[in-house]
Amino acid sequence: MPDFDFEALIHEEKVHRSLYTDPDIFALELTRIFGATWVYLAHESQIPNPFDFFQTKLGLRPIIVTRDGDNQIHALYNRCTHRGATVCRQAKGSTRSFRCPYHGWSYSIAGDLAGVPWREGYARNHKEDNRFNLARISRVDSYRGFIFGTLNLEAAPLVQHLAGIRKPIDDWLDRHPGGKIAVCEANRMKFKGNWKLAYDNSADGYHVIFSHRSLLMMENRFSPDDEKGMSFYKQHPDDGPIRVHYYGNGHHFKDKRPTLANHPGALWQIEGKHPGMEGYEAELREKYGKDADYYLDLAAGIPMNINVFPNLLILGNHIQVLEPLSHTETATTWYGTAVVDEENALNGAVDAINALRMRTQEQFPLFGEVDDLTNFEEIQVGLGAEEDPWVYMDRGLGLPDRFTEQDGVISGPATDEVFMREYMKHYKTLMMANPTLSISRGGEN
Amino acid sequence: MGDIQNPSETSHYVTDAYYSDLMAAFTGWDDTDRLCLDPVVQGRAYALLYQEARYLDQGQFKKWLDLFAPQCAYWIPGTWNRGDPRREITFAFHDRRQLEDRVYRLETGYAWSQQPASRTSRLVSNIEIFRTDQADVFMIRSNFHMTEFWNGESRPWAGYTVHRVQQIDAAGFQIMAKQVNLLNCDQNIRNPSVTL
C-alpha cells in the first residue's frame, strides 16, 4: 500500500480531498486510527450482567464485547480460530459460551477455546497453547461506563488519553441520580460519505441555522417569541456565551450550557415540543410539586456536545457512535439514554421521566440529523472534483482575539472551525506514526 | 399559549394511561377468531388504506393528516419485538402535533433530506381486518412494499402495518393509531426521512 505525505495533505487552514475519497487512506485509518488509538466500543449498560455480550466493531473488525462470570469485560474478535467464521451472530444477548456454527468449536464468554469436536482426528491438542483462543483487543478499559479498546500497547492509559474531556463527561453523567445512565435502543442511520464528515460536523456551530433551517422553523412554529431548541444560533452566535473547547488528542466540547437560565426547570423550558409533554408535565407537577422541575430537566436534553475522537459523540442525551463502513460509507447510531434510579432518589418518577425522555431524544435524529447526513453525502459528491481539491476550515484562523488558550485547552466562539483544525493536527500525527498493533489471546489460566 | 383542547397544538392526551392502552390495543389483536369478513367493513378498510397510500405517494400530506383522528399515534418501532415506547427509542413515535410537525417541516422547502422529495410507489396487500372489543373499532393488518427513488437510488422498504381505526360515520374510518413494522427497523438506514 502506498504511504502518503500527510504534511502535504493537511495544512493549518485546509485539508486535501483525498482524506475523504482515497480508499488507501481509509485502509491506513483502519490501523492507525481504528486500532492505534483508543476507540469507543460499547457502554457497560449494554452488558449489565455476567455472561452478557454485545456486538460492535473496531474499524471493520467484528468484535464481541462480553462480561465474564467474574465481571471482567473482554473485547473478543468475532472470528473462529479454525477457519474464520463468526462465532456469534446475534447483535446482543447472554450466553455461557459461543459455539461456531460451522464445525462446532466452542469458546467461553472470555474467549478461551473450550472444545473442538472429534479432537482425536488432530495430531495436536489445541488447548495446549493459547493461539486457538479467540483473539482479543489487547487493551480494554472503561471510563465511567464507556468502554474503549486499542491494539496499541504504547498508547497512553485511557484516563490520560481522555485528559480534559473527562470533565464534561463527568458533568454530563453527574446530573443523573447515581451519576449513571443506561443505553436504550437507538435511531440508526447511515450515509454515503466518509466518517470524518461526521466528525468535522461534531462541534460545528456554523452549519446550524442553515443545515437545520427546516427544524428551527418547525420548532418555533407556535412561538416566534419564546424560542426553543437551537434558536440561540439565530442571533450572531459568536457574540454569545457558547464556546468550543479543544482538549487535545482530537477531543473537543461545545458547551451550550452558559445560555441556560440558572434555575431548576430551565432546561425543560427551552425543550422543543414532544409527544406527551403537557400530559406528563401536568401529572409530575401535581404529584411532586416543586421537585417536578428537577425531574422535567432530566427528561430534557442537556445542551452539551462532547466529542471523543474518533467515534464517540455525546450530544444532548444521546450517545452517537460513528462506524466507518468504507471510505465512502458510514453508519451513525444515535443511542438513546435512560435515567436509572437504583436508590429511588426520584421518588418513583423515573418511569415518567424516561417516557418523556425517549420522545425528547427522537426528534433531532428524525428531523435534524437527516438533513446533515444529506449535506455530508453532497460533500462526498462535491469532492469528486479532482482539480479543486481543498476543503477549508479556517474560520477564526488569524483572528487571535477570538481565542483563549489556558492549560493546553484552546477555546473559541461557537462557529469557529478551530476544533476541526486541531483535531486534524492530531489526525495527522496519528497517520504519520506507525505503531505496532497487537492482539492478545488471554488464556493466562 | 396553545388551545388545551386542540391536540394539534398541545399534547395532553399522551399520558401513561394512553401508552398503556396503546400497548394493550397492539397486543394479541390478531386472533384468527376475530377476523372480520363483512364486505362492507372490508370495503371501508381497503378504501382507507389505498387512499392513504395514494396521498403519501402524491405528497398530499395535509390530506393524509386528515385521515387521522385528532388524538392519534403514529408508531414505527425500532425493534422487531416492539418494546414499550416508554422505555425504548423508536424509529418514530408521533402524536398528532408531531405528525403535523413532520408535514410542516417537509413543506418549509428547507428539509434538505427531502429536497427534492422522494418519489414513492406503495403496494398494500394481504389486508386482514380484526374485530376488537369495541364494535366500532377495528385493527387492520396489511403488508406493504414501497419503492423509494431518492437522489439517484431506488430502494425497497417493506414490512407490515397495523392500523387501529374507528368508524366515525357511514362514509368510513378514521385512523386512531398506525404502527409500521419495518423488516429492517433495527438496522442503520440511509436517509430515513421518507414518510411511511
Ligand code: FES
Ligand atoms: S470455522 Fe469455526 S469451527 Fe470451523
Ligand SMILES: [Fe+2]
Ligand atoms: Fe447538525
